[in-house]
Every structure is written in C-alpha cells, then in structure tokens.
Amino acid sequence: MAVPGLEQLPGTELAAGSFTISAEEDAKLAQVVGDGAPAGAAQPLWAYVATQRGIGVSVEELCALADFDVNDGPLLGSTAMTWSQPIERGVEYAVAGEIVDIARKSGRSGTFDILTYRERLLAPNGDEVASSTSAWILPRKEA
Amino acid sequence: MSALNVGDVLGPRTIASVDPELMKLFAEILDDPNPIHLDPAAVRAMGLGDRVVNQGPANFGYVLAMLREAAPEAAVRKLDVRLGGNVFAGDRLIAAGRVEQVEEAAGERVLACRVWLENDGGTRVLEGSATLVVPA
Numbered sequence: 001m002a003v004p005g006l007e008q009l010p011g012t013e014l015a016a017g018s019f020t021i022s023a024e025e026d027a028k029l030a031q032v033v034g035d036g037a038p039a040g041a042a043q044p045l046w047a048y049v050a051t052q053r054g055i056g057v058s059v060e061e062l063c064a065l066a067d068f069d070v071n072d073g074p075l076l077g078s079t080a081m082t083w084s085q086p087i088e089r090g091v092e093y094a095v096a097g098e099i100v101d102i103a104r105k106s107g108r109s110g111t112f113d114i115l116t117y118r119e120r121l122l123a124p125n126g127d128e129v130a131s132s133t134s135a136w137i138l139p140r141k142e143a
Numbered sequence: 144m145s146a147l148n149v150g151d152v153l154g155p156r157t158i159a160s161v162d163p164e165l166m167k168l169f170a171e172i173l174d175d176p177n178p179i180h181l182d183p184a185a186v187r188a189m190g191l192g193d194r195v196v197n198q199g200p201a202n203f204g205y206v207l208a209m210l211r212e213a214a215p216e217a218a219v220r221k222l223d224v225r226l227g228g229n230v231f232a233g234d235r236l237i238a239a240g241r242v243e244q245v246e247e248a249a250g251e252r253v254l255a256c257r258v259w260l261e262n263d264g265g266t267r268v269l270e271g272s273a274t275l276v277v278p279a
Contacts, residue, residue: 031168032204033169036204036211036219045200049200076199076226077225079199081221083219083220083221
C-alpha cells in the first residue's frame with residue numbers, strides 16, 4: 001500500500017559521498033565480528049558499513065525523507081549485500097544510493113512503513129564493488 | 144576446488160558471549176550513537192530489559208565470518224538476511240548454514256546456501272541465504 005504524501009519517494013537519489021577504509025578500522029571491524037575477509041582484502045561487512053557511512057545523508061536525514069523522526073525508533077528488518085569483487089583498504093570508493101520503495105503495512109503491533117533503500121560502493125573506475133539494500137521498519141504513531 | 148556439496152553443513156561458529164565493549168567499538172565504526180547499544184538505561188526505557196542490544200549489522204558479520212571459516216576458498220557474492228529478534232549483551236550465539244544447491248557454470252561452482260544465527264533459546268535471530276562461488 002502506498003504511503004499518503006510519499007508516493008514520489010521511490011526512485012529518489014540519495015546525496016552521493018565517498019569512503020576510504022583504513023587498515024586500523026578494518027582491524028577493529030574484524031575484532032568485533034570475526035574475520036570474514038578473503039586474503040589481502042578488507043572485511044566484507046564494509047559493504048554495509050562503508051555505504052552507510054559514505055553516503056551523503058545521515059540515518060536521521062534518511063528517516064526525515066520518509067517523514068519519520070529517528071528518535072521514534074526505526075528498526076532494521078532485512079539487508080541484502082552483494083559483492084562483485086573484494087573490498088580493498090586504502091581505496092577511495094564513491095558511494096551512491098537511492099530510495100527503492102516505501103510501503104505501508106498493518107500488523108498486531110500497529111501501523112508501520114517499510115522503507116527500502118539501496119547503496120552502492122563504486123571503484124574509482126566506476127565499477128560497482130559491493131552493494132547493500134536495507135529495509136527499515138518505521139513504526140507510525142498515527143496513520 | 145570446494146569439497147562442499149548439497150546437504151553439507153556450514154559451521155557452526157560460536158560466539159560465546161556478545162561483548163558490550165565490542166558494541167561500543169562497533170558504534171564508533173558505524174558512527175551510530177543509538178543509546179540502546181551503549182546504555183542499559185536506554186534499553187530499560189524501551190521496555191526491552193536490562194542488557195544493551197547488539198547492532199543488527201554485527202549479526203551479519205558473524206555469519207560472514209562463519210562462511211569464511213567454512214569455505215575459505217569461496218568468494219561470497221550475496222548475503223540476504225532478515226533479522227528475527229534482538230541479540231543482547233551476554234547472549235551465546237551459533238552461526239551456521241547448509242548448502243542447498245550447487246551449479247557449475249563458466250568455470251565456477253555456485254553454491255546456494257541457507258544461513259542462520261541462533262541464540263541459546265533456539266530462536267533464529269537472523270535467517271536468510273548466501274551465494275558462494277568457487278573455481279570449478
């Protein structure tokens with residue numbers, strides 16, 4: 001079901017940005033979640049982390065695009081990550097993204113919207129290295 | 144060449160106790176100041192108990208580390224997961240999976256896998272699919 005007032009949101013491009021993974025932060029990430037990296041490459045979880053940090057909008061601003069206050073508790077529902085090639089440390093990746101969808105649902109816990117957006121990590125030659133598509137659950141107090 | 148075939152189990156990889164200090168470190172890495180990952184008082188205020196809540200993406204990371212351990216020669220091409228419950232500080236978790244389909248094409252073996260992350264109570268706090276690729 002479309003969300004009244006937000007029918008034009010899907011397809012909206014997010015402000016682009018960039019991100020460079022340092023060896024120090026990569027080591028910290030491995031400390032947190034365990035080592036998932038192919039030999040010589042950075043941790044694959046950067047597909048999520050680097051896109052979130054590198055995109056040109058904050059989570060607060062992303063929620064605001066969906067007319068939602070981040071203090072009302074958005075919940076991460078699902079994420080799909082893809083990798084076309086290993087992520088590298090020390091490379092300045094461009095980060096681009098767009099809103100994929102927003103849909104209104106009703107359940108036992110009340111009314112909520114599902115905001116889906118996709119962000120991509122791009123190599124200096126423009127090739128997509130990795131992507132992250134996440135669906136956030138936005139509980140609506142009144143709908 | 145991967146020895147993995149349909150029905151083979153991936154993992155398990157055990158996280159003995161989710162460490163709240165590592166949540167603080169991950170909050171820095173994510174640049175995410177959400178207090179439910181840092182302050183038990185914020186968790187209590189939300190009616191979620193007394194222990195801080197792990198960041199969802201950390202749970203993805205446990206699965207990626209499990210896949211790396213189970214198939215070190217494989218490249219992960221896709222991980223598609225749904226979060227099914229909160230993970231709290233001190234929880235013991237088990238990351239695991241199973242190979243469901245193997246296809247060979249263009250000199251590669253493509254492994255379609257189910258993956259999950261389970262807590263001590265048997266609740267799957269994360270579940271989804273992964274695609275791995277190894278040279279044929």
